[in-house]
Amino acid sequence: LVSKVPRVLLVLFRAGIVESIGEGVTCVKPGEKVIPLCLPQCGECSSCLNPDTNCCLKTHRFTCKGKAIHHFLWISTFSEYTVMPDSAIARIDDDAPLDKVCLFGCGFSTGYGAAINTAKVKPGSTCAIFGLGGVGLSVVIGCKSAGASRIIGIDINKDKFTKARELGATECINPQDFKKPIQEVLVEMTGHGVDYSFEVIGHTDTMVSALASCHMNSGTCVMVGAPPSGSQLSFDPMLLFTGRTWKGSIIGGWKTKDSIPKLVSGYMEKKFNPDVLITHTLPFDKINEGFELLQSGKSIRTVLLF
Structure with missing residues (x-):
């Protein structure tokens, strides 16, 4: 072709x-x-x-x-x-x-699908999105579409917050505004950690932070950002031992040839x-x-x- x-x-x-x-x-x-x-x-x-x-x-x-x-x-x-x-x-x-x-x-489909397909966000849940670029904001759209009641956007660029709120984020925070690790901030904000977190940056340190921000028994962390080639992760295995789930998502979990045309049709029907x-x-x-x-x-x- x-x-x-x-x-x-x-x-x-x-x-x-x-x-x-x-x-x-x-x-x-x-x-x-x-x-x-x-x-x-x-x-x-x-x-x-x-x-x-x-x-x-x-x-x-x-x-x-x-x-x-x-x-x-x-x-x-x-x-x-x-x-x-x-x-x-x-x-x-x-x-x-x-x-x-x-x-x-890729961009929209990846973020939207990470919430809808990979995490399978449930109505009424609490979500945290690390990174509010084009893909991260697409995760916000997906979380809102899935019925999440609390969507927390996280970025060091506060200029992204207005767009994030426009798309459905209920709160936006800058890690640089706090003296403690951002995962501790999120646990304090929610009382127990978020139900779903999404790392949409591609930094190994924020991947661990995103995992640690989840509810210790039932939280799900989705890795969306692509890490640097050859990078390695180091984390406390107890973060998983207690029941958290850590998942990866490529192109939002869509079977592309089947799903991309349907997503475009949904766009034409003004579903998002x-x-x-x-x-x-x-x-x-x-x-x-x-x-x-x-x-x-x-x-x-x-x-x-x-």
Whole structure:
């Protein structure tokens, strides 16, 4: 499958239009709108055949002289044209705006699904979200959608708090405002620890803090942020011994090819509105400005237009 992406991308994830298809491809036709999938769904490997998993074992799509070529997250984002196998492409609604639904390639889907699928947040529960970037704010949306009664946003950038409250956070706190570890603050705030915590930063120290902030018997901590390559975790095993659950979540637990189109349809039906996560839109030749906005904490998501 050759997909043409003449209009829009979102830093790592994007939406586009099919230019042409190869022999045997039946899931899409030229001219249709699609989202390239950074996590494929081949439908044949042991993970795809297991209803409880979504981490497809298919690991490459390009070959040269019979050898596999590995590249970042499957989708070759910074190219106007790319080649995709049918297992890594999802057809979406014809009316879907590409400059909005590009969020569904990962950012929104990952955070929203971490709450809905991985944690399975229950109505009336208390949640804590460590990191209020685009993915963390999507977790906030997911927790609110699931009926959580208390949603605590945590970030050292207070500029993120207004957006977090707009999306459903009931409280926002900055760890730098306290002299004690943030997990102790959360336990004091709740009396027993939160029911669900989400680490959406990718720092090993906050991963342990997120686990320790959970209720000692029934709390669930979900690791959403990607840790640095080669990093190691060190924590007191008693944090798990007493009954806490620690889980990982990749792309929100969605089987991508099946689920991303349904999420886009839900967006078109106004079931949720991740548009508010897009704070900047820039032409592609200002990509460096987009990264500067991201690194300085002045943006949530920047969409780049071809």
